[in-house]
Amino acid sequence: MTYAERLTLARTRLRAARHVAVLTGAGISKASGIPTFRDADGAWQHVDPHTFLTAQNFQAHPAEVWAWHLAKYRLARAAEPNSGHRALTTLETQVLTAQPGATFTVVTQNIDGLHQRAGNANVLNLHGSVHEARCERCEVAFALPDPDELGTVIHCPACGRISRPQVVWFSELLDPEVLGAATRAFERADVTLVIGTSALVYPAANLPRLTSREGGVVIEINPDVTDLTASCDLSLRCGAHEGLTLLLGLLGNAP
Structure with missing residues (x-):
């Protein structure tokens, strides 16, 4: 399958998805100055x-x-949420309003709280929050x-x-309730997006593979090749805003 064919398939599956899971890493917050x-x-x-x-x-x-x-x-x-964060909230609205019973879950390794401030409703902070003690x-x-x-x-x-x-510091376990909720979201996802993460930190890096195991589509958006790239159905070598625009034309200028 050619790149163009994979891109078309990814767009089709994402538009039709009832359950979407998103894993984000530090790369999505870089444009916010973090x-x-x-x-x-x-x-x-x-x-x-x-x-x-x-x-x-x-x-x-x-x-x-x-x-x-x-x-x-x-x-x-x-810091302020950047266009990548805001594009995810737009995508969330599209998914949740397109089909009854749809779900959209953002699982983030970041501790900055920018997804919540951008307006995502269902965010799981795998590694906690810098805003709390x-x-x-x-x-x-x-x-x-x-x-x-x-x-x-x-x-x-x-x-x-x-x-x-x-x-969550090094050598500490993740909150089992948060990890359990994240695991369930990725297992049932029709489409998973992996955005701005190096995929080196476990167990977060294993979550997208749960989607693949259950027959879902995994789309990576990252300027760099990662350890997860070989397991993805499509990898877009760009930032979060550009990748989401390319997939769905969120801002009206996708090719």
């Missing part, structure tokens, strides 16, 4: 994330770890205060204990 940690100018260039962003390091150096997270929180608060004594998650009110560490408003960022 660098990926693999970029040369990325936020992780000065730390080794595998040793710095861990529960063990947080116990030893809570102020340093909070300083990293609060910088990311300020960056996320200042969690008290390990009370087991309660709570929103971070306004950036102007931040201290050097965040304390639980109920018990006063130093709380941790509500994110």
Whole structure:
């Protein structure tokens, strides 16, 4: 099957899809000014994330770890959803209004909250949220205060204990309820979109393969070849906005 034939098939399947699942990574937020940690100018260039962003390091150096997270929180608060985020909300509206009982699930590895701010209704944050903290004594998650009110560490408003960022660090397991919901979404998806992720972090990278296993179509939108490319029915070498426009003409200028 030629590229043009695969593109036509992908467009047809996406237009007809009743259940759509989307996996997004850091690439979709890059246009909002949030660098990926693999970029040369990325936020992780000065730390080794595998040793710095861990529960063990947080116990030893809570102020340093909070300083990293609060910088990311300020960056996320200042950022705005970009055209890729907005195109996904447009696609969600199209899918949900086209067929009764349709579902549209965005599963993101990002912690910036931009999908929610763009208007996607059903977002699963696989790796948590930079906008929240969690008290390990009370087991309660709570929103971070306004950036102007931040201290050097965040304390639980109920018990006063130093709380941790509500994110998944290296060597930690994902929330089983969130992972379970994501698994079900990809298993039942007629079409899965994989946007802006390197497909190197598991178990997220395995989710699109669940769609393939169940007979669904997997479409990758990424400027770079990834470990998932060989398993996709179609790969578009472009950014999120351009790829979604190409698939459905969301902005009226697809070829």
